[in-house]
Each structure stands twice: as structure tokens, then as C-alpha cells.
Amino acid sequence: xxxxRGEHKHNSEGAMFGGLPSLVVxxxxxxxxxxxxxxxxxxxxxxxxSIEEQKHMLRQISLTSERALRLTSDLTRSVRLPDALFTLxxxxxxxxxxDIVRDLTPLFSAHDREVxxxxxxxxxxxxxxxxxxxxIIMNFSDNxxxxxxxxxxxxxxxxTRNAGQVIRLGVRDYGPAVSNxxxxxxxxxxxxxxxxxxxxxxQSSGLGLYIVGQFAEAMNGNIGVTRHRDGxxxxxxxxxxxxxxxx
Amino acid sequence: xxxxxxxxVEDDKWLAEQxxxxxxxxxxxxxxxxxxxxxxxVIDDIHPDAIVLDVLLxxxxxxxxxxxxxxxxxxxxxxxxxxTHLASELSLENxxxxxxxxxxxxxxxxxxxxxxxxxxxxx
Numbered sequence: 001x002x003x004x005r006g007e008h009k010h011n012s013e014g015a016m017f018g019g020l021p022s023l024v025v026x027x028x029x030x031x032x033x034x035x036x037x038x039x040x041x042x043x044x045x046x047x048x049x050s051i052e053e054q055k056h057m058l059r060q061i062s063l064t065s066e067r068a069l070r071l072t073s074d075l076t077r078s079v080r081l082p083d084a085l086f087t088l089x090x091x092x093x094x095x096x097x098x099d100i101v102r103d104l105t106p107l108f109s110a111h112d113r114e115v116x117x118x119x120x121x122x123x124x125x126x127x128x129x130x131x132x133x134x135x136i137i138m139n140f141s142d143n144x145x146x147x148x149x150x151x152x153x154x155x156x157x158x159x160t161r162n163a164g165q166v167i168r169l170g171v172r173d174y175g176p177a178v179s180n181x182x183x184x185x186x187x188x189x190x191x192x193x194x195x196x197x198x199x200x201x202x203q204s205s206g207l208g209l210y211i212v213g214q215f216a217e218a219m220n221g222n223i224g225v226t227r228h229r230d231g232x233x234x235x236x237x238x239x240x241x242x243x244x245x246x247x
Numbered sequence: 248x249x250x251x252x253x254x255x256v257e258d259d260k261w262l263a264e265q266x267x268x269x270x271x272x273x274x275x276x277x278x279x280x281x282x283x284x285x286x287x288x289v290i291d292d293i294h295p296d297a298i299v300l301d302v303l304l305x306x307x308x309x310x311x312x313x314x315x316x317x318x319x320x321x322x323x324x325x326x327x328x329x330x331t332h333l334a335s336e337l338s339l340e341n342x343x344x345x346x347x348x349x350x351x352x353x354x355x356x357x358x359x360x361x362x363x364x365x366x367x368x369x370x
Contacts, residue, residue, distance in 0.1 A: 031332045032259060035353045039265050043358050048272065060261050111260060146258070 025207045026075055033068035037061050063107050067142060071208065074135055078211040081218055088219060090125040090241035091133065093158050093169055100137050101156060112151050115141060119158040125241035126167040132215040133236070136223070137169060139212045140234040144173035147231065161237065170226075170235035212236070251369055252276040254295035256286045256312065257330070258304045266299060266330070266361060273362040283312040290322055297368050299361065302331040313345050326368035330361070 040057045043049065049057070077084075097117045108115045137156065144154040152174035159168040209223065216223045221238040253275045257263035260281060267277040278293055280286035282304050290298070298316075302309045309329065316322040326348040329337065334352035342350070348368040351360055 028332065031354055032262075035332070036259060036262050036265070039262065039356075039358060043265065043269065046358070049268075053268075064261065
């Protein structure tokens with residue numbers, strides 16, 4: 001059963017993660033990027049660093065700050081979601097994903113990694129909200145950047161399901177697999193909606209997934225994860241647009 | 248004089264790089280592992296003098312790695328410095344039997360804290 005908008009509001013305000021209110025978890029999630037920025041800044045203050053390395057560190061500071069700001073922005077959007085007016089419109093997922101890949105390339109390059117779009121043919125249009133969908137894919141991609149192993153690439157994939165009625169946008173990473181034991185222990189960690197449960201990875205609070213799960217539901221879609229031996233694919237399923245069939 | 252080697256186990260690549268930068272400037276040889284499984288292989292290869300370890304890692308936690316290290320006599324003696332945001336929730340006294348010699352709070356540490364901690368466990 002899908003949650004109503006009213007239930008969304010209740011969830012966003014009262015969500016608990018491992019027994020902690022979402023606000024506490026959000027603060028904890030922001031600790032990592034802030035701590036990194038602080039360490040880099042303190043080291044730059046100390047001097048004794050080559051000009052080349054200083055540039056490298058400053059680039060890391062700006063990219064890390066951008067990622068932290070994305071999280072705060074998603075949080076704000078999530079809390080305001082029930083009262084916000086947003087349009088659902090036909091979207092070309094191929095074009096949207098190409099834009100995302102272009103925007104994420106500097107961040108991935110700075111991590112010596114590659115993000116690429118792999119879709120086999122021209123994609124059908126889907127029904128969604130451009131801003132929310134973009135936030136979902138950016139979140140999955142940020143997540144994949146953390147888990148991709150070595151210099152493994154991250155792939156954004158567009159696929160159709162249910163005889164073309166559903167469009168699936170997935171982000172595939174190649175990293176260490178989550179063991180069955182850990183996966184089972186996380187089974188009830190995160191309830192994205194009343195209909196589906198998705199699991200965060202062990203060191204993740206699951207807050208990011210919770211937020212994008214709300215974004216997906218607001219577009220009448222849902223998110224999910226497929227585990228692979230060498231990583232995972234996080235995906236969002238959205239309805240295909242019937243626009244073309246009306247022609 | 249042989250430089251002491253420090254293994255950094257931290258899944259945030261840039262933070263690991265930062266720790267390595269600070270320790271190298273202080274004269275230590277550093278190796279980075281981004282998760283616990285890779286760390287086990289590296290420990291077998293390089294036999295580090297100390298390990299700087301994050302608690303929440305991709306794949307399995309630091310405690311799984313600590314448990315693994317404690318299984319063998321040689322690796323069980325390597326001093327461990329936990330560098331974590333969960334410092335306030337951990338007790339050094341409880342973790343000492345498992346080779347943990349220092350706990351550093353990532354949120355408030357300054358770069359020199361890491362150097363001081365490594366120095367102190369290698370005395």
C-alpha cells in the first residue's frame with residue numbers, strides 16, 4: 001500500500017534510524033564531510049605543502065563541500081515535500097542522465113574514477129519531476145562513489161520493465177559485496193515506505209536512501225537495490241509516459 | 248634508520264590520503280587500505296608497526312578486522328589507533344584487550360593528534 005502525502009509528512013518528521021531521530025542522523029552524516037574539510041584546512045594553514053598539493057587539497061575542499069550541501073539541500077526538500085507544489089511531466093531519461101554524468105564527472109575524476117551512462121537504445125519518456133529525479137540519481141551516484149572499489153567505474157543505466165510500462169534508472173557500482181549476515185541484520189533498518197524495504201550499507205545510516213525513497217514515492221515510483229557479487233545497483237522505477245501513444 | 252610503517256584503514260579515500268600526508272610529513276611510511284578485507288591482505292604483506300583504523304567501514308566493520316587480527320599471535324600485537332566519529336561511544340579500557348591503544352575523535356582532532364598517537368603507541 002502506498003503512503004499518502006499526509007503519511008509522508010508524518011514520516012519525514014518522525015523517522016527513526018537505528019533508534020535515533022532523523023535530525024540526529026543527519027547531523028552525524030554531515031560530520032564526515034565537515035571533518036574532512038576541517039582536516040584539509042588545518043593542514044593548509046600549517047603550510048609546508050607544495051603549491052601543486054595545495055591546489056589538489058583546495059579542489060577536494062570545494063568538491064566535498066558540494067556533496068555536503070547536496071545532502072542538506074535534499075533534507076530541506078524532503079521536509080518540504082508534502083506541502084510543495086511540483087509538476088510531473090514527461091522526461092527524457094537519457095538526456096537527464098547525460099546532464100548528471102556531465103555534472104558528476106569532475107567529482108569522479110578527482111577520485112580517479114569514471115561515471116558513465118550505459119543505455120542500449122533510445123529511451124522511452126518517463127513521468128516524473130526533473131528536480132526530484134535528478135536528486136535521486138545524484139544520491140545513488142554519490143553513494144556509488146563511496147563504494148566503488150579501486151578505480152572501478154560507476155554506471156548509470158536506463159532500462160524498461162513490465163513491457164515498457166516502467167522505466168528503471170539504476171546506478172551500478174563495483175565494490176565489496178555486503179555479506180549475507182550483515183545484509184540480514186540490516187533487514188529492518190530502513191523502511192522507505194509502507195510497501196517496500198530497502199537496505200542501507202553497514203556504515204550508512206540509510207538517511208539518504210530514506211530521503212530519495214520519499215522523492216520517488218512523490219512521483220508515484222519506488223526505489224530498490226539489487227545486490228551483485230561485486231557490488232550493487234540502486235534503482236528507481238517510474239512510470240513510462242503514454243504521451244507518444246496518444247499521437 | 249628504518250622508518251616505522253603505518254597502515255591506514257579508512258574508506259574515505261581523501262581522508263585516508265590526508266592522514267597519509269600528515270604521517271609522511273612526520274617521517275612515517277604509510278599504506279592505505281579502503282576496507283577491512285583489503286587491510287587483512289596488506290597486513291600479511293607489510294607487517295605494519297601500527298594501524299590507524301576507522302570504525303565504520305565498507306563491507307565489514309573495524310571490529311571484524313580487530314577480531315581477525317587477534318586470532319594470530321603476530322598480528323594481535325600490532326597497536327591499533329581507532330580514528331572515528333564514534334569515539335564518545337567507545338571505551339578505551341574495554342578495547343585495550345583487543346590491541347586498541349588510542350581512540351581519536353575525528354570530529355575534533357587536529358592533524359598533529361594523529362602523529363602524537365602514532366608516536367605514543369610506537370614507544
